Amino acid sequence: MIHAKKPLTILLASPRGFCAGVDRAIQIVERALSRYGRPVYVRHEIVHNRFVVESLEAKGAIFVDELDEVPDDRPVVFSAHGVPKAVPAEASRRNLLYVDATCPLVSKVHREAERHADSGRTVILIGHAGHPEVIGTMGQLPEGKVLLVEDVTQAETLDVPDPRNLAYATQTTLSVDDTTAIVAALRRRFPAIQGPKMEDICYATTNRQAAVRAIAERCDALVVIGAPNSSNSMRLVEVAANYGCSRSRLVQRAADMDWEWLGNAGRLGITAGASAPELLVDELIAACRQRYDVTVEEVRTTEESVVFKLPRQLVA
Numbered sequence: 467m468i469h470a471k472k473p474l475t476i477l478l479a480s481p482r483g484f485c486a487g488v489d490r491a492i493q494i495v496e497r498a499l500s501r502y503g504r505p506v507y508v509r510h511e512i513v514h515n516r517f518v519v520e521s522l523e524a525k526g527a528i529f530v531d532e533l534d535e536v537p538d539d540r541p542v543v544f545s546a547h548g549v550p551k552a553v554p555a556e557a558s559r560r561n562l563l564y565v566d567a568t569c570p571l572v573s574k575v576h577r578e579a580e581r582h583a584d585s586g587r588t589v590i591l592i593g594h595a596g597h598p599e600v601i602g603t604m605g606q607l608p609e610g611k612v613l614l615v616e617d618v619t620q621a622e623t624l625d626v627p628d629p630r631n632l633a634y635a636t637q638t639t640l641s642v643d644d645t646t647a648i649v650a651a652l653r654r655r656f657p658a659i660q661g662p663k664m665e666d667i668c669y670a671t672t673n674r675q676a677a678v679r680a681i682a683e684r685c686d687a688l689v690v691i692g693a694p695n696s697s698n699s700m701r702l703v704e705v706a707a708n709y710g711c712s713r714s715r716l717v718q719r720a721a722d723m724d725w726e727w728l729g730n731a732g733r734l735g736i737t738a739g740a741s742a743p744e745l746l747v748d749e750l751i752a753a754c755r756q757r758y759d760v761t762v763e764e765v766r767t768t769e770e771s772v773v774f775k776l777p778r779q780l781v782a
Contacts, residue, residue: 474758476751477685479677479737480766485670487569488513488741490774491546492522494567497780498541499526502563507542509533509549510598512567513741514696517719533557541565547598548572550605570774571668572599575635576606578662582633583607587660588626590615592648593637597697600637617644621651633660638668639698639740641705642675669772670740671698675705677767678737683710686731689717691746692739699739711735719746720753 491512498506504526511519511529519529527543533556536542541563544553548568557564568576579589589612593600604612615621626632634652636645645667652659665672682688688706692699699716706714713731717723728734734754738747754760775781 471757471759473732474754474760475733476754476760476762477681477733477735478747478751478762478764479674479681479735480764481670481673481677481768481770482736483738483740483742483744483747485668485740486770486772486774487546487571487668487670490776491567491569492518493776494565494780495522495527495543496525497776498543498565501780502541505540507536507540508545509536509542509553510545510547511695512543512545514693514699515739515741515743516693517746518741518743533560533562536562538562543567545598546572548576548602550602552605565777565779567777568602569638569668571638571666572602575603575638575662575666578633578666579603579606579612579635582635582660583611587631587633588613588628590624590626590632590634590652590659591636592616592634592640592645594640594697597637599639599697603635603637615648615652618647618651621648622655624652624655626656629656630658632656632658635662636666637697638666639671639696639701640667641701642667642672643705643708670770671701673768673770674698674702674737674740677765678702678705678735679709680767681735681765682706682714684733685711685735686713686733687711687728688714688735688737689723689750690714690737690739691719691742691750692716693718693741696739696741699742702737702739706735717750720750723750723753725757 688711690702
């Protein structure tokens with residue numbers, strides 16, 4: 467006797483997956499391999515996704531932690547998260563051929579921080595300690611010129627050298643809601659603080675969080691495809707839980723899916739972090755189809771058309 471599959475409606479959040487900065491960074495490594503041959507070295511994971519990293523390794527990329535692992539005669543690519551100023555300075559000192567794949571929106575935060583420091587302001591950076599993007603941004607300025615704030619509690623107790631000469635910047639992949647609360651606390655304590663004309667949180671992070679908010683209440687469970695070290699992916703899990711879907715979790719790919727956890731869910735939300743390829747979304751939907759009678763409903767909250775240019779040295 468053949469048992470009929472249980473029905474499962476998949477609410478597919480859109481936009482999801484690759485953002486323009488991630489797409490550009492991957493293209494940079496691929497172009498560098500094409501132009502300079504194998505191997506091309508990459509300092510840190512180009513983006514936070516093992517599938518992407520392993521795909522590039524198969525094409526000839528070698529991922530390293532620091533520049534001292536890069537031989538003098540091979541090119542090196544800096545990751546999309548950005549690097550402290552000391553890194554390109556060291557590459558130049560060694561006459562290394564390097565390509566900077568820092569996301570342009572992260573570079574914008576770097577320039578803002580420098581501009582404020584040049585004007586004599588202490589910069590308060592809202593972000594997560596130890597994240598590569600935060601390390602890169604803090605490394606744009608001399609030690610002590612940037613103060614890191616991770617939450618509202620820290621914002622309420624922060625000691626600053628001069629309350630009249632302050633500015634704030636943010637990591638690009640934060641929770642929009644959390645950041646709003648931290649900025650509000652800083653503005654209340656330091657009315658003269660200066661901030662960016664537009665929020666530093668990137669368009670893709672904002673859009674992916676909005677798409678999850680749009681489906682969370684309708685879902686019995688929600689899966690974010692992404693990496694545990696991906697800030698924007700982890701924030702999507704939090705947003706889902708905060709907006710009505712308490713059963714939300716991160717899954718790296720279909721093989722990692724805990725089907726018992728899904729239980730009797732009739733509506734499953736699926737999205738992907740900004741560094742997760744669409745192939746992994748297709749893979750998870752296919753795995754669902756093996757077990758359920760699946761109906762897919764795509765819920766689109768906005769269109770994205772952002773494209774970032776490649777560095778000139780890879781285009782000419």
